[in-house]
Amino acid sequence: MDDLLERLRAALPAEAVITDPDVMVSYGRDMASFCAAGLPAVVVLPRTVEQVQAVMRTATALRVPVVPQGARTGLSGAANASDGCIVLSLVKMDRILEINPVDRIAVVEPGVINAVLSRAAHEHGLDYPPDPSSWESCTIGGNIGTASGGLCCVKYGVTAEYVLGLDVVLADGRLLTTGRRTAKGVAGYDLTRLFVGSEGSLGIVVKAVLGLRPRPPAQLVLAAEFDSAAAACDAVCAIMERGHTPSLLELMDGTTVRAVNAMANMGLPDTTEALLLAAFDTADPAADLAAVGELCRAAGASEVVPADDAAESELLLQARRLALPALETVRTATMIDDVCVPRSRLGAMIEGTAAIADKHGLTIGVCAHAGDGNTHPVVCFDHQDADESRRALESFDEIMALGLELGGTITGEHGVGTLKKEWLARELGPVGLELQRGIKRTFDPLNLLNPGKLF
Amino acid sequence: MDDLLERLRAALPAEAVITDPDVMVSYGRDMASFCAAGLPAVVVLPRTVEQVQAVMRTATALRVPVVPQGARTGLSGAANASDGCIVLSLVKMDRILEINPVDRIAVVEPGVINAVLSRAAHEHGLDYPPDPSSWESCTIGGNIGTASGGLCCVKYGVTAEYVLGLDVVLADGRLLTTGRRTAKGVAGYDLTRLFVGSEGSLGIVVKAVLGLRPRPPAQLVLAAEFDSAAAACDAVCAIMERGHTPSLLELMDGTTVRAVNAMANMGLPDTTEALLLAAFDTADPAADLAAVGELCRAAGASEVVPADDAAESELLLQARRLALPALETVRTATMIDDVCVPRSRLGAMIEGTAAIADKHGLTIGVCAHAGDGNTHPVVCFDHQDADESRRALESFDEIMALGLELGGTITGEHGVGTLKKEWLARELGPVGLELQRGIKRTFDPLNLLNPGKLF
Known part of the structure; x- marks a missing residue:
């Protein structure tokens, strides 16, 4: 331990080597719930490639694990520290x-x-x-x-x-x-x-x-309200099947719409069971929005509101941006899933997620990058209620199982970290996992780089 | 050997296991020059995944190398057979x-x-x-x-x-x-x-x-003639810098233009030192072509010819399609390089290639996917003339050295095969090569899959 700090201090400026426990705790974890985090031996903040090389040479010489970090905004625990590790924060290399x-x-x-x-x-x-x-x-x-x-x-x-x-x-x-x-x-x-x-x-x-x-032209946004998530998903399929190329195609389910309404009074009727936002940054976005608006109406939209300009577009996007903060106020804590399914199965995914919420007596709001089939079911729970927390974890897992069943993946964009390790193994299967581990060994034979993450 | 054929015949239909030497020779090589090829022990043409699995199990059991093949249109020798190998042609799995x-x-x-x-x-x-x-x-x-x-x-x-x-x-x-x-x-x-x-x-x-x-709309093509390749490359840079997104941006140097003229009488003046073809498949391609035509004129184009319709566009593309066949008639053989440089260095690449041609007294025509900085210098030589063949090989190598010097890669799209093995090592460096070999070992510990290719 003394040897570790001595070597690091020899290679890095004093202020780049942090050992104050209070400060180190603040480097402990990313934004994922339910992921264990330990106390690092040291946090280093290199500013040059040579300093990073010195850190890794030291880590290898002394066999100390290294946890690399950026801004720790991740949602899978991938940046969480382990006990006795070197946290290697890259935030000072910002040119x-x-x-x-x-x-x-x-x-x-x-x-x-x-x-x-x-x-x-x-x-x-x-x-x-x-x-x-x-x-x-x-x-x-x-x-x-x-x-x-x-x-x-x-x-x-x-x-x-x-x-x-x-x-x-x-x-x-x-x-x-x-x-x-x-x-x-x-x-x-x-x-x-x-x-x-x-x-x-x-x-x-x-x-x-x-x-x-x-840089594309500013996008123009359309909002469409539906009486059911299934109808909104039909609209998504129709939009993509007709060859449209929206620059954004987002869906919020009724639970999410109501949470946003409660938080910010967006004026959306509480009977709305799905809000679809579509945008185009093409040469003639108004024409594209008109065509997509027609497809929404054909799929059963009760209301279709195209923005006239950038300011109106921005207002419509506000609702989407508030989705997560609004769902976070439903209970004391949330777990955010990240299941991506073929977009033709989006309706089945959202319907199945609602059934899981019912079964466990939980609020699960879904917002989705609908055009990609990438859903973010947000499981809301009281983290001080042991039984509710257990049900939250169970539903989180059942949502991933449903995604795999529908031909999807457990993670569209948030990654695996520690949160989904078991599920990665399930998605990849034994042959895939063996090869992934072989690649890991090729690059990191001593298993020093972020050990215990992914698999 | 008998064991090999016996096992393969047990697993595959009779017509899928070829041992006729005359037929096997026709599976010997792809379309690359100067790449060694051997005589396979057997050629197999499986139709199912299970048959491919049986072939690979046999290969592993008997330690026989396997060379996978498609249509053998490759240009790097990657599909060339080695003596005693199993050629595994996938062409019958075509559903x-x-x-x-x-x-x-x-x-x-x-x-x-x-x-x-x-x-x-x-x-x-x-x-x-x-x-x-x-x-x-x-x-x-x-x-x-x-x-x-x-x-x-x-x-x-x-x-x-x-x-x-x-x-x-x-x-x-x-x-x-x-x-x-x-x-x-x-x-x-x-x-x-x-x-x-x-x-x-x-x-x-x-x-x-x-x-x-x-599917995008049909593209509309523009042709621009220049007195120098440098001016054409300036136009390419201007087009990309101004934020245009052409669906095609191709360049033919003067040598190539003259070869095509000689073959097909395209009516291009022999003083043309570079022909640039730009195309757009946007909502208003004529407007995009007009803007790009202006940029070509500003860069010094002597003639700018936008097509009015799909038929005229097709005619303009004929010249590009004839480039390789035309250059193949200059001497008895050709070697096609595939160097990709940052598009800002395209002018330097083409100029340097001309200097290499001069130095070796050879004809080297360049056609390029100019928008990508991907040049195909075609070295023309008489394959029965030993000295000319040697000079062709030397210039082929010097072109790759120039590409690396300009921050480029030895292969933009043709691959490495056996033709550029030494150059791959040079581009990757020892650390990169070591990791590539580690990955190969992870997937193919017995080195049975296309051994001797890449590195």
Whole structure:
């Protein structure tokens, strides 16, 4: 232990090595419920690649596990500390190194905040699309570790599709460069993609080459109210089947609508059983909204409200942004599921989730990136009520079982961490799990990088 | 040997096990020059997953290497047979199992021809974008193995971006399912992506879930003539910097233009040093072409010809399609390079390639997926002239060295095979190579799957 701190202090500036227990506790966990967290031996905040390499060499020499962290906005416990570990926080490596409008790339350090990069790209007429809900605080390194999604994915895809190349410090401190800064490239196995979503278990990302896109026009939003979630899901299927490409296609179930109404008085009738929000950032969004509005009406929408301008669009999106905060006030705590099903099974998923809520006598609100079939059932419970907490956990699991049954995955964008370890094994099966473990051993033979996460 | 054939004949129908040497020779190699090929012990043509599993179990039991093959249209020797191997051709597994317009996916066997899938998708108003030049004959399995590109990649991306999930028979015959049929999913390391571009070295793809897109409107094409390749490259940079999203942006250098003129009398002036083709499949392609035409003129284009309709567009694309056949008539043989550089370095790449041609006294025509910075320098030589062949090989290598120097990759879309093995090591460096080999060992510990390819 003395040896560990001595080596780290020799390699890093004094203020980059934290051992104050009160401060260390604040680095203990991400935003997931029900995930164990321990007390680290030390928290380090390197500012350079060389410092990260020194930390990993020390960790390897002394066989100390390392838990990499970004802004700890994750929802699966992947960034939770374990007892005696080194917490390696990358938040001080927060420089945007380059934005190149001809090559349409950004080169960034891992601690850059998602929204900071987005705004910097905007200054060049470009856009970095992935937009997790935590975009104002989450880091690019965390986004890469989690393979984050967001609202715009239905049109623009997820984080993985924007990561072109990486600099990674390996467990033993060596530096690996993967990928490219070109538009295309197929030289060898795609190691870049392997790191995306690896939750810090294969190496420490210290630099990323990210793809950018031309900034699209401002989107125009439409809201449609339905008397049933099934009807709203029919509308989603019709919109996608007809070849539309919305820039956003979100669904909130009746439980969520009522929670939002109670919190912010959005003026939505309490009889609304599903609210669908669709948006287009095309050359003629009004025409696209008109077509989609027709499909909503045909599917049974009781009300269709297209926004006339950006300000009205923003108002409609407010309801969606309030969904999680509103559901958090229903009881004292929440667990957020992240099941993604083929969008043709979205109706069955939402219906099944309602049945699970009934069975356990719980409130479970569902908001969904409907165009992607990615549902976030939010299980509301009183964390001081042992029986209710047990039922919450059971329903959380039953929702994942339902997702797998419907041909889906246990995680569309939040990752596995410790929260869904058992479920990952179930989704992958024994052969897949064996190969995943083999890859882990190839990169981290001593099992020092975020051990106990994923599997 | 007798044991091998006996086991294979027990597991496969008689006509699926070929040992006729004359027929086997025809399965010897793909379309790459200068790549060694051996005589297989046997060629097998399974029709079911179970038959592929039986072949791999036999290969593992008897320690016989297996070379998987699609249509052998590859350009790197990746599908070339080795002496005594089992050639495992997937061309008989050619069923489209499902096309789902709501989920926008196709489920296919590996032997499906790219163009057959495209046309089937069109019937549902959908599109499978990746369009290698060999699209009328190449297979989806081959496309996945190579991570193929094509003309539309500048807007729609490469094969990798459309592969959502795979069924793979492993070296020991076990069946692995990777990925998903959902729009999103982050459950564990991305094994799906690892197989894309792995050139049959990690497993045998027997089924693929592919993403489809709504079919875009027909594209409208513009041709612009320039007095220098540098000016054309300036236009490419300006087009991309201004935020345009062409569905095609192709460049042919003066050597290529003259070869095409000689072959087909396209009426292009012999003073043209670069021909740029841009296309848009947007809602108002004429307006986009007008804007891009202005940028071409500003960059120094001597002539800008926008097509008025689909028929004229098709005529303009003829020139591009003739590029390779025309260059093949310059001498008796060609070697096709595949260097991709950041598009901001495209001018330097083409200029440097011309200098290499001068130095070696050779004709090297360049056509390029210019919007992606992906150049295909075609080295023309007389294969019966030893000295000219040597110079061709040298210039082929110098072109790759130049690409790396400019921050590019040795292969944008053709892959490594045996042709670029040494260059892959150079691009990846020792750390990257070590990890790639570790992954290979995890999947194929006996080194039976396409040994000697990649590295």
